Amino acid sequence: MTSYRRAADLAVVCRDRRIYVGVLSGDVVVLQDNAALIWECVDGSTVDELIRTVADRVALSESDIAADTVRCLESMRQAQIVIAE
């Protein structure tokens, strides 16, 4: 089962309910709303565990948020701010 963790070597600034994540190349990704929440929950968990955690935090069912969470994780992986293992 694939698990996700935050990449090492990131610069992170939280400001005004947004999370700004910078990588070594200087590219910056801005996370807000549920994307920020997913980022906060990424800690080496599997996708299913993450979906469960996020669903608990936003008080929705896992089925309601599963697709968006997977899509968001993939986007974060492509931006090199999370690593899938």
Place this chain on the structure above:
Amino acid sequence: MTQSLWAEHEVASVRVELAHGIVQLLCDSRGLHALHIKGFALDPALRHPGRVGTDVDLLVRPAHIEAARAVLRCHGWERVGRFATGSPFEHAENWHHDTLGYLDLHRLIPGIGLPADQAFDFLWTGRSTAMLAQVACPVPSRDAQALVLLLHAARSHGDQRSRRDVDHVWRDADAATRQRIRELVVTARSEVAFAAAVGDLERYRARPEYLLWKVNSTPGADRTTEWWARIRAAHGPRRKLSLLCRAVLVNRDHLRTLRDHEPSHTEVLHEFLRRASVAVREVAGRKRLR
């Protein structure tokens, strides 16, 4: 679910803090010694209200300068200025990143009289850490930061921000803090520049660097006087001769910044003639500072 691009949400203070963090990560990746000075890296107790950082100031161990340049180049930074033309003290070169903005890479702190490598060791040995963008960034000790701020004020032509810096970190400081800073001044051999910052420069009229600090600590000095001050403060005949030659040449880096493009031969020639004309006028009508 929102994940968006930086361009849509750019915030200047966030950009500078991210730049500090990312540059430190780059230094860590290559084992480079660097100290974050001024701006966001400044100890909160030394910041007067309203003082904001607009770029990253990084003092790099002189032996690590080349490696620092290499790692910056590899990660999207472009050098836009050179030590030789950056300031009368030739202390920093300017870099730019499309996303992260400007970085001043320092090889020395103007006003510290120790050789550059010893000056770095002096600041590095007493270093502390500031968390910037969740990255541990080495910074000088708080007292050394105050000294760096005062030395910077000494070359800021008496501008308002620097006057407030001097008031905040020196005039309003308690006796014990002042004593610790004075001890650092002696250790760092920065008596003349420090005196320029706190209004005591006339005690050092006999020192070769007096005029340089006089010119840089007061508003309105002309360029001809500044060059004369640099030549007077320079060590050794070769260095003096080199400065004399450069005084008549056009600073292409500066011209490029002003024009926002690589200056043509014609533009350089026009600038050369303009400078010559200004120099003649300044010499003819000089109000001597001494």
